[in-house]
Each structure stands twice: as structure tokens, then as C-alpha cells.
Amino acid sequence: MKRFLNLLKKEIKELVTAQLIISLAFTIILFNFIGQVSRKEVQKAIGVQTISALDMDGSPASLALLKGLESARFKILNQAGKTKEQALEAAKAGDSKLLLVIPAGFGDSLKGLKPSEIETYSFMRTFSLIGARGQIVVGGVISALNNVLSNNFIRERLPDVDPGSLKNPIRSKDFVVVRDRMAEGSAAQVANLISSQSLLIPVVLMMIVIYSSQMVISAIAMEKQNKTLETLLTVPIRRTSIITAKMLAAGLVGLISAGIYMFGFKSFVGGIGEEAARAGAQAGGGGGAAMMRQLGLYFNTSGYIVLGVALFLAILVALAIAMILGVLAEDFRSAQNMIMPLMFMVMIPYFISLFADINTVPLPVKIFILAIPFSHPFLVSQNLYLGNYGLIFGGLAYMLVVFVVLVVFAARVFSSDKILTMKLRFGKKKGATA
Amino acid sequence: MDNVLTVRGLKKSYGKQMALAGIDFEVRPGEVFALIGPNGAGKTTTLRIIATLLTPGEGTISFLNHDLRKEPDFVREKISYLPEEAGAYKNMKGLDYLHFMANFYARTPEEEKAFVDRAVEITELGDRLKTKVGTYSKGMTRKILLARALMTKPVLAILDEPTSGLDVLNALEVREIVRRYVKEGTSVLLSSHNMLEIEFLSDRVALLHNPLLPSGVQLGGRILDSGTPAELKERHQAKNLEEVFRSSLR
Numbered sequence: 295m296k297r298f299l300n301l302l303k304k305e306i307k308e309l310v311t312a313q314l315i316i317s318l319a320f321t322i323i324l325f326n327f328i329g330q331v332s333r334k335e336v337q338k339a340i341g342v343q344t345i346s347a348l349d350m351d352g353s354p355a356s357l358a359l360l361k362g363l364e365s366a367r368f369k370i371l372n373q374a375g376k377t378k379e380q381a382l383e384a385a386k387a388g389d390s391k392l393l394l395v396i397p398a399g400f401g402d403s404l405k406g407l408k409p410s411e412i413e414t415y416s417f418m419r420t421f422s423l424i425g426a427r428g429q430i431v432v433g434g435v436i437s438a439l440n441n442v443l444s445n446n447f448i449r450e451r452l453p454d455v456d457p458g459s460l461k462n463p464i465r466s467k468d469f470v471v472v473r474d475r476m477a478e479g480s481a482a483q484v485a486n487l488i489s490s491q492s493l494l495i496p497v498v499l500m501m502i503v504i505y506s507s508q509m510v511i512s513a514i515a516m517e518k519q520n521k522t523l524e525t526l527l528t529v530p531i532r533r534t535s536i537i538t539a540k541m542l543a544a545g546l547v548g549l550i551s552a553g554i555y556m557f558g559f560k561s562f563v564g565g566i567g568e569e570a571a572r573a574g575a576q577a578g579g580g581g582g583a584a585m586m587r588q589l590g591l592y593f594n595t596s597g598y599i600v601l602g603v604a605l606f607l608a609i610l611v612a613l614a615i616a617m618i619l620g621v622l623a624e625d626f627r628s629a630q631n632m633i634m635p636l637m638f639m640v641m642i643p644y645f646i647s648l649f650a651d652i653n654t655v656p657l658p659v660k661i662f663i664l665a666i667p668f669s670h671p672f673l674v675s676q677n678l679y680l681g682n683y684g685l686i687f688g689g690l691a692y693m694l695v696v697f698v699v700l701v702v703f704a705a706r707v708f709s710s711d712k713i714l715t716m717k718l719r720f721g722k723k724k725g726a727t728a
Numbered sequence: 729m730d731n732v733l734t735v736r737g738l739k740k741s742y743g744k745q746m747a748l749a750g751i752d753f754e755v756r757p758g759e760v761f762a763l764i765g766p767n768g769a770g771k772t773t774t775l776r777i778i779a780t781l782l783t784p785g786e787g788t789i790s791f792l793n794h795d796l797r798k799e800p801d802f803v804r805e806k807i808s809y810l811p812e813e814a815g816a817y818k819n820m821k822g823l824d825y826l827h828f829m830a831n832f833y834a835r836t837p838e839e840e841k842a843f844v845d846r847a848v849e850i851t852e853l854g855d856r857l858k859t860k861v862g863t864y865s866k867g868m869t870r871k872i873l874l875a876r877a878l879m880t881k882p883v884l885a886i887l888d889e890p891t892s893g894l895d896v897l898n899a900l901e902v903r904e905i906v907r908r909y910v911k912e913g914t915s916v917l918l919s920s921h922n923m924l925e926i927e928f929l930s931d932r933v934a935l936l937h938n939p940l941l942p943s944g945v946q947l948g949g950r951i952l953d954s955g956t957p958a959e960l961k962e963r964h965q966a967k968n969l970e971e972v973f974r975s976s977l978r
Contacts, residue, residue, distance in 0.1 A: 300831040308819060521815035525873075528779045528809040529832040530801065711782045715742065 297531045298539060305543035308516075309509050314547075318554050325558030345392040345432070346385035348373040353401025355443075359412075363394075363435050382415060392416050392432060404443060412436070470589060473681055477588035487582050488591065488679065499671055501555050502609050503640050506548025507616035508633055513540050514620030515629035524714070533708040537701065541613045548609070590679075597678045600686060604674040607693035611667045612636060614700035621707050643669035664689075667696045730793060732757055732884050732915045733778065738787035739948070740773055746938075747773045749948025750787065753934050755884065760906070760916040762926045764969065765936035770949025771919035772812060774936070775888050778917060779809035792883065805833075808882040812889040814873050818862030822853060822872055825861055826879070833880040847872075847879035850905055867898035874902060878909045885910070887918040891925060903929055923969035927957045933969065935960075935976050952976040 345363070347370050349356050360370055371390060373381035378395055385393040395413040403410040414432060448457040468480045517523035526536065586592055593601065615636055623629035643666055646652070652663055652673060663669045670689035677686045707713055733755040740748040748770045755761040763771045776782040778789065780800040789796040791803050816825050826847045827840065834840035848857060851871045861869065870890075877885050890906060891899035906929060910916050920926050926933055934954035939947045953960060953976045957969060964975040 297832050300828065304817070304820075304828055308817065311819070520818060521811065521813045522817055524776075524779075524781060524811040525809065525814055525829075525876075527781055528804055528807070529829070530804040531832060532801070711742075714776070714781060 297529075298535045301531060301536065301539040302543055305513065305539050306547065308513065309543055309547045314551070318551060321555055322558040342367050342369050343391055344369045344371060344389045345394060346371045346373050346381060346388070346390040347394045347396070348376060348378065348381040349396045350398045351396050351400040355401035355404050356396045359396065359436075359439055362439055363432070368432075385415070386417055390417065394432065407447060470585070472589045472591060472679070475589050477585045479582075479585040483582060484586070484589065484591065487586055488676075499605060499608055499668065500640055500644070501551075502548050502605075503612040503636065503668075504633070505551045505555075506544045506609060507612050507619075507636050508630075509544035509548060510540055510613055510616040511620040511623060511629045511632050512626060513544065514617065515623040515626045515632075518623070519625040527708075527713065534701075534705045537617055537704050537708055541610075541617060544616075545609060545613055593675075593678065600678060600690075601671070601674055604671040604686075604690060604693070607690060607697060608668050608671045610697045611693055611700065612640070614697055614704055615639075617704045618700065618707060621704075621713055639666055640668045642666060643672050664692075667693045730757075731755060731790075732792060733917065734788075734790040735774075735778075736788045736790075738774070738777065738789065739785040740770075740777060740782065741785060741948070746946055746948030748785070749938075749950050751934075751936070751949065751951050753951065753954060755915050755917050756932075757915055758910070758913055759931040760910055760918065760929055762930035762933040763917070763919045763936050764921065764923055764926050764933055764973070765938075765949070766921055768946070769936040769938045771921075771936055772888055773949070775809070775886050775917065775919055778884075779807065779886050780804055781809075806883040807886060808877040808880060808884075809886045810873055810877040810888060810890060812892050816861040816869060816872060816876075819860060821860055822851075822857035822864070823848075825872065826857070826876060829876045830879065843879045846881075847875035850875035850878060850909065867894055867901075870894055870898065870902060871905070874905055878905070878914065881912060882914055885914050885916045887916060889920055890918060891920070891922065899925070923973065927969050930957065932956050933960065935973055937977065 345368050347360055347363075349360065349372070364370060371385070371388065373384055373393070376384065381395070382393055393415040395415070397411065397413070400410050400412065444461070445457040448455060448460055452460070468478065469476055470479050470481055470484050472484075514523070517526060527533070616633075619632040619636065620629060623632050643663055646655075646659075646663055646669075652660060652669075655663070670693055673689060674686050677683075677689075731754040735754065736752050737750045738748055738752070739746075739750050751770070751774065753761070753763075763774060765771055773782065777784050778791075778796070780796065780803050784797060792806065794802050796803050816822075817828075820828065823844070826844045830840045830843035830847070834843055851857065851868075853868060853871065856864070856868065857872075861872070864872070870893075874887075874890065877887065887906065891902050894902060903925065906916065906918075918926075918929070932955060935952040936949050937952050938949040941947065953963070953972070955963070960969065960972045961967070964972045966972045966975055
């Protein structure tokens with residue numbers, strides 16, 4: 295144990311370099327900075343926005359429209375008394391995102407049940423989606439006003455008829471059924487919520503796999519390049535201990551690095567997400583969580599534990615593969631390329647889970663996906679929701695078996711001549727030397 | 729007294745390429761035994777097998793009457809190996825490197841300190857040991873690696889080309905260190921293609937050669953002759969080991 299700890303300490307020290315600390319600190323600072331900037335932009339977009347309005351009508355209907363916009367958190371700069379061109383120039387020169395022109399006769403047209411036109415001029419000073427939000431909100435306000443006005447007309451002409459029923463004679467009440475539970479809501483809404491909840495799983499997995507695997511592969515490649523591996527293999531410590539120490543060190547440092555990375559990522563995403571959620575809550579949303587709870591589509595403690603175990607096993611499998619790839623790498627440079635096959639193995643199930651349903655794909659594709667150990671953490675989260683425990687524990691057992699087989703194989707490679715004679719260089723002929 | 733190491737009929741091949749075609753030799757307690765021969769003769773392969781890095785093909789290897797093939801862990805406890813192109817961890821300070829390596833062999837902190845003190849004495853690097861290995865010259869790195877190999881007073885020190893790539897003065901120092909520290913009971917198995925160096929260092933030598941046929945096929949390393957440098961020179965009527973080697977090839 296003393297020898298193992300001696301080696302583990304050295305492995306961790308080798309991995310935690312000033313370079314790593316600087317890059318992690320830089321990542322956090324960068325994400326934080328982007329998060330802050332995004333937060334300010336979102337605040338600006340959902341906060342009070344300045345628009346200009348040229349009311350050439352001055353009727354009660356046009357005043358009601360402007361009042362409606364003010365209640366939708368718009369600050370209106372009235373351009374009264376100007377021509378359209380003058381109003382355009384004035385609005386363009388100022389902070390206004392948009393100029394709203396209400397033509398003369400707007401109110402009379404409405405009274406006469408004739409379609410009325412208003413004009414909007416959006417000043418696109420940026421092409422970001424957040425920047426275009428002003429016009430979307432104006433559209434929403436106009437749509438609400440259309441609704442109010444048409445309702446008023448119907449009530450005036452047909453006092454005994456409900457305007458809502460007349461405009462929408464057929465209504466749909468949507469229900470979603472998951473296993474034996476049912477809740478009011480749409481299937482699209484459920485799918486959207488689940489995909490947003492599971493978004494973090496592939497990101498976490500990818501980050502840890504990238505960090506840890508790169509570390510293991512590089513650690514072995516560096517031992518080879520610096521000619522320290524031969525000496526290490528002759529000291530009195532078991533080969534399995536060497537493998538375990540390298541994997542454990544990379545796993546620990548990878549986990550911490552990924553945690554720090556995720557912290558930065560959260561503050562970046564939070565910059566947009568929190569503000570948007572706040573805006574959504576203000577708009578009267580927030581029914582999604584209740585619906586998901588009613589459907590049983592949420593993780594309880596045991597669900598999180600199962601997901602954690604799945605992620606942990608996937609990381610162990612990645613580290614074991616990285617260990618074997620590290621043996622193949624001749625030097626640090628070729629080790630950098632070795633990470634690519636591993637990355638593809640993680641990305642394939644991610645992309646397939648984005649665009650296809652594993653249960654409906656053809657059997658050979660299904661077998662291919664299930665054979666990739668990294669598919670299972672993605673599937674675990676879906677199967678937890680659906681209560682497919684057989685598939686969950688089957689997947690976990692499969693990952694465990696793959697890990698054990700890979701570690702035994704890695705230990706064999708470390709105990710054989712291959713550790714010194716196996717070489718793989720991209721673009722060059724492979725062969726054995728001694 | 730029993731041999732430290734006894735090798736009988738050792739064969740090794742890499743695929744179709746024969747590296748060793750059956751060699752026999754033994755290392756006695758407290759002696760410096762050298763394998764000499766040109767590049768590709770099988771010296772490094774032999775040393776790597778004894779150091780438990782490569783698996784032996786055919787033949788038997790007995791280390792302190794233990795079968796190396798069956799008990800590699802026992803062998804690793806008692807030997808130390810200095811590869812030809814060895815390096816040390818560049819990010820470590822010299823002293824930290826010595827402590828790291830001593831920790832694998834020492835049973836107590838006192839023993840670890842004793843090993844490191846001995847290594848410090850061997851290197852004669854003083855305060856430079858407090859700086860990172862990455863800043864060392866080739867000669868300094870070789871000295872610290874040699875000190876690492878000898879500090880634990882191993883039963884058998886396996887040194888592959890110990891002066892390889894060193895200038896005259898550094899090579900001389902390394903030879904003196906080997907000579908000085910083996911007197912304390914360590915046996916040494918070393919390899920070199922520098923036959924003059926071997927004559928200065930070794931008690932007994934074996935001449936290793938891997939004949940190359942015109943077809944390009946190598947027949948595998950074999951020992952042409954062995955004995956003390958004096959015996960070999962007398963047997964082959966030669967002035968030095970280089971002439972002995974040429975004579976044995978005939």
C-alpha cells in the first residue's frame with residue numbers, strides 16, 4: 295500500500311501542473327465573463343425596452359395600443375408632430391429598437407370593421423436572437439390587441455355568443471400518458487423538458503472523458519518519451535498497481551477538472567437560463583415542473599445514484615481504453631491523436647440519442663449502439679423515466695464487464711513484452727522493435 | 729558460494745526475428761560481469777529479460793535459486809536496472825526523485841533516508857539536487873540514475889551501457905563510481921560495446937555476437953567466448969579485448 299500511495303502521489307503531482315491550473319482558471323474566468331455579458335444582454339432584452347411611436351391617428355384605439363405596449367414593459371418615445379421620415383431619422387439616431395407608425399384613420403378603420411395596418415421599422419444594430427426580441431414582443435402585443443378588438447366586435451354584434459367559442463369552435467385538450475401516469479400537457483412539451491434536463495449528462499461525460507483519457511494516454515506516452523517507463527517497470531511494485539495508480543490519478547484530476555469546467559459552464563448557461571426562466575415565471579409559466587412531477591418524470595435520490603454509477607462506470611471504461619491506447623502511443627505527440635477514437639465512441643451515442651429513438655432503430659444499429667459502453671449513461675436517464683430497470687441494470691452490468699475485461703487486458707499488456715515493443719504511429723508503418 | 733544469477737540455454741525471438749539463440753552464463757557474488765558485442769548482438773535483450781521487462785523464450789534463469797519466470801516480484805525486490813537511454817522525471821527535483829525511488833525499496837523512513845544519503849554521496853551533485861531534473865546536463869542525469877541504481881545496495885545491479893553518450897570525463901567518473909560501490913557486495917551485470925571500458929571495469933566478460941547471413945536473416949545472439957579479460961587475451965594471443973573479439977569471430 296505504501297508503494298502504491300508513493301506512486302499515486304507522484305502521478306497526481308505530474309498531472310497537476312501550473313499549465314493545468316492556469317487553463318482551468320482561464321476557463322472559469324472566460325465562462326464567467328461570457329455569462330456576465332450574456333446576462334446583461336438578456337436583462338436588456340427582457341427589461342424595459344425603448345421604442346419610438348408616431349401616432350398619426352390620435353384615436354382612442356391608437357392610444358389603447360400604445361398603452362398596451364407600455365404595460366408590456368416598453369418605454370415609448372412619442373414622435374408626435376413629425377413626418378414619417380423625420381420620425382425614422384430621430385428613432386434611428388436614438389436608442390430605439392423599433393419605430394411604430396400608426397397611420398391616420400386607424401381608429402375609423404377598426405370601427406368600420408376594415409383591416410387596419412400599422413407599420414413597424416426595426417433597427418437591426420445586432421444580429422443576435424436576443425436583439426430581435428423587441429419585434430417579437432410587439433408582435434405579441436398586436437396579436438393580443440387583435441384578440442381584444444375582435445372580441446369586442448363580436449360582443450357588440452352577437453351579444454349572446456362567446457367570442458372565444460366562435461373564433462375557435464374546435465379546441466384540443468392535451469394529455470400525456472407515461473406508463474400508468476397521466477397529466478395535462480403536450481408530448482412535445484414533455485420531450486423538450488426531458489431533453490433540456492438530460493442536456494448536462496453528455497456534456498459532463500464528454501468533459502470528464504476528454505480530460506481523464508488525455509491524462510492517462512499522455513502519462514504513459516510521457517513515461518515512454520522521457521525513458522522512465524523501463525525503470526518504473528523494474529521497481530518492486532505490481533503492474534496492476536501501476537495501472538491503478540495512473541487511472542486513479544487521472545480519474546481524480548479529471549473529475550475535479552470537469553467539476554471546475556462544469557461550474558464555469560453553469561455560470562455561463564445560468565447567465566442566459568436564469569434570466570429567461572425568471573422572465574418565463576413572470577409571464578405565468580412554470581407548469582412544466584408540476585406536469586413532470588405528476589408523470590413521475592423526475593429523478594429521486596436513487597435515480598441520481600444510478601445515474602452517477604453509470605457515469606462513473608463510463609469514466610472507468612474510458613480510462614481503461616485510454617490506458618491501452620497509451621501503451622500503443624510511441625510519444626506524447628502520437629498520444630494526442632490516440633484520443634480521437636475514444637472521442638468518437640462517446641460522440642456516436644450522443645448524436646444518435648439526439649436524432650433517433652434507440653427503440654425504433656433497426657436491430658443491427660441497436661446492437662451497435664448498445665455495444666458502445668458510453669451509450670448506457672444516455673440510455674439510463676431515459677430508462678429511469680420509463681422504469682425499464684432491466685435495461686438499466688443490464689447496461690450497468692455490461693459496462694462493468696467491459697471495464698474488467700479491459701483492465702485485465704491492460705494488465706496483461708503491462709506484464710508482457712508489448713509494453714516495450716508495441717508502437718503505433720499515425721502515418722507510419724507499425725512494427726515491433728527491441 | 730552459489731551464483732547470484734545462472735542463465736542456461738536462453739532463447740528469445742521477436743516474431744520471426746531471432747534475438748538470442750541460446751546463451752549460457754552466470755554472475756558470481758561481488759563480481760562485475762560484462763556482456764560485450766556490437767549493436768544488435770542481443771545485449772540489451774538479455775539485460776531486459778534479467779530485469780523482468782521482457783519474458784524469456786526458452787531456457788532457464790535462476791536468480792538466487794529462484795526461477796525468474798515464476799517469481800518476477802522476488803527478483804524486482806533484489807535488483808536494480810539502469811537502461812541505456814534512461815531518463816528521470818523532469819518535473820521532479822533531484823532529491824525528490826531519489827526519495828520517490830527509495831520509497832519503493834525502503835521498509836522504514838530511516839532506511840529511505842539512508843538510501844537517499846548514499847545516493848547524494850554517489851552523485852556528488854550537492855545543492856543541484858534541489859533543482860529540477862529537467863535542468864540537468866546529460867552527465868548529471870546519468871549520475872543521478874546510476875546513484876538511484878546503486879543506493880539500495882541491490883544484490884544485482886544491471887547496467888546497460890552505463891557510459892553511453894557521455895564525454896570522457898563523465899564516463900571516467902561513472903566507471904569509478906561503479907568500481908567503488910560494487911566493492912560493498914553488489915554484483916554487476918553490465919553491457920557495453922566499448923571493449924576498452926569493459927577491460928577496466930569487469931572481472932569476467934562474455935563476447936556476444938548475432939551473425940547476419942547474406943540473405944539478411946539473423947541467426948540470433950550467441951556467446952562466442954567468456955572468461956576474465958586476462959584469460960581471453962591469453963587464449964586468443966591478443967593485446968586487448970577488441971582483438972579477442974575479432975579473433976573469436978574467425
